[in-house]
Amino acid sequence: MGVSIRSIIDVWRYELDPRQKAMTGFAAAVVLAMITMAVAAPYITPKDPIFTNIDLRFRPPCKEYILGTDHLGRDVLSRIIYGARVSFTAAALAISITTLIGIVLGLTSGYIGGALDRLLALAMDSLYVFPRVVIAMLIAFVLGPQMHTIALAVALSTVPSFFRVTRSITLSAKERTFVEAARAIGGSRFHVLRECIVPQVAPSLMALAAVTFSDSILVVATLGFLGVGIPPPTPEWGTDLSVAREFLATGAWWNIVFPGLAIIFGTWGFLTLGEITNDLVNPRLRKR
C-alpha cells in the first residue's frame, strides 16, 4: 500500500474534523516558532545566556528581564531560547542515528530471516524490559556528557521501536508478489530492498520518527535533570531545571515554570504533528 500525496490530501480534506485541523495548525505554528527561535537564537536573545552577574541573581520577571534571572543572574529568557537550539539539535541527531540503525537492522533481520533474525529480535525485545530513561541514563553516563554522546544515548534507547516497525513491515512486504517478481527478474538484494521494501516501510517510520522526536526532547531534558546530560554553563532546559531545583526553597518559581513550559511546548508540537502524520499516512489505522 503505497502512500500517494493524493491520498494524504484526501484524508486531510474529507476525514479530519475541523477541530483536529485547527489543533494541527496550532501545533505547526508552535513548532515553526520554536525552530525559528532555535535557528535565530543569536539574533533574538535580549541578553548573553552565559553572562553571569551575581548582583542580579533571582530577579523576578520584570521589564528588563522578562522571565527573570537565575541563581547566577543570567537571563532566563535567553537561556530558554538557546536551550531550544541544544534540545532540538540533540533530538534531531538522535532521530537520525536511531532511524539509520533501526532501518539497517530491521531490514536485515526481516529480509534475511533465520537465526540472525531470531537473535536480533530477542536482543531487541530484551531491551524493552528496561525503561527508556534508564537505558539512556546508563549509556549517557558511560559515554560522558557531550552533545553527540547524549544524542547517541537517546538514539540507542529508541532503536528497538524502529527495529520492530521496520522488521514487521519487511516481513509482510517480502512475501508480496511484486517483490517476488523483482527477485525473479534478477534484482539484486540491495535493489529489492531499496526499490520495493523501503518505500513500504518509509511512511510508518516517518510517523514514528516524528513522535519519537518529541519523546527525545523529553528524554534529553530528563537526562539533564538527572545530572548526566549536557552540563552547564551550556543552556539546556533539563540541566537548568535541575539547578533551579536546588534553589526551590527560595521560591524563585520563574526558574522552574518557564523552562518547563518550553519543554512542554516543544514536545507537544512535535507530538501532535507526529500523530497527524500517522493519521494521514495510515488512514486505516486511524483511531476512531
Added chain:
Amino acid sequence: MFFIVVTAVFIVMRAMPGDPAVAILGEAATPQLVELLRQKLGLDKPLLVQYLDMWSHLFQGNLGASLRTLSPVTTEVSHKLPTTIELAIGGVLIGATIGILAGVEAAKKRETSVDYTTRLFTTLVHSTPIFWMGLLFQLLFGIELGLLPVSGNIGSAITLHPITRFVLLDALLNGNVYAFIDALRHYALPWLTIGLWFSAASSRLVRVNLVEALTQDYVTTARAKGLRENVVLYKHALRNALLPVLTLMGLQFTSLLGGAVVTETVFAFPGVGSLLWVSILNRDYPMIEGIMIVFTLVVAFSLLIIDLVYALIDPRVEY
C-alpha cells in the same frame, strides 16, 4: 532473554569510565591501596573470569556487595523495593481511576468538545516531563502553600519498627496512626505526580477501546433492554474495553518503572529508583547490575499478575 539482559548489563558496566576502586577511595589514595582494593573486589581478574564469577554468584542468589556501602546488594535492594512498589501501586490506582473516568466521558461524548478537551489534556500531560510535574507540585503544595512535605517517605523524627518495610503497612502494623498519616502526607505528591502522568496514557487507551466496544451488537441489545446508560457503559462495554487496555498496560509497565525512577529522584524518595541513580553516579557496578536484574524480574512478575487479572475481568479466561 534473562541471559541477554544480564550479559548486556555486564558489558555496559565494564565500559563505564573510571576505576570504581578510585571512586571509593577518593583521588588521593595511594596506588598500592587502590591495587589492594581492586584485588579484594576481584576487579584485577580477567573480564571472562569476572563474567563467569558473576553467573556462579547469581545462581546462588548472591548479587555481590555494593562498592559504595559494602553491604550486600540483595539486602539493600530488598529494603528499598517496598517503597518503590508502594509508590507505583498508589500512582497506578490514582492514574487508572482518573484515566478510566476521563476515557469513558470522552468515549460517551465522542467528537464533542468534551472529547477534544480530554484529548488535548492527555497530549499535554504526555508532553510534560514527569520531573517538572513533581517540581511544580513541590513548589505549589510544599513551598508556597506549605501543606505537604516535599521529600522522603516519612518524617525523620518517626522511628518505625520495620516489619514488612512497606512504610504505610508498617505504620499500621505498629499501630502508629500518627506515623501512618505522616507517611500518607509524604506519599501524596509523588502519587499525584505518577498518577497524573499515568492517567494520560490510560484515558487514551480506554477511550479508543470503549468507542470500539460501543459499536458492538451486545451494547445495542443492552440499550434495547432499557438498561440505564451508565449500566451499559460501565457494566457491559467497559468490561470488554478493558481487556486490550490491560494488555497495553502490561507493556506500559516498564515506562512506569522509568517514571518511578525519575519521581523518586525528584522527591528524594528512598526507593530502588533513587538508589539506581546514586549508584550510576558512583559507578557502583554490582548495585547497578543487581537493580537491573531486579527490574527484569519485576517486569516479568507484573506481566504474570496482569495475566491473572485477566481472569478476574474476563470470565472466559480460566487458569
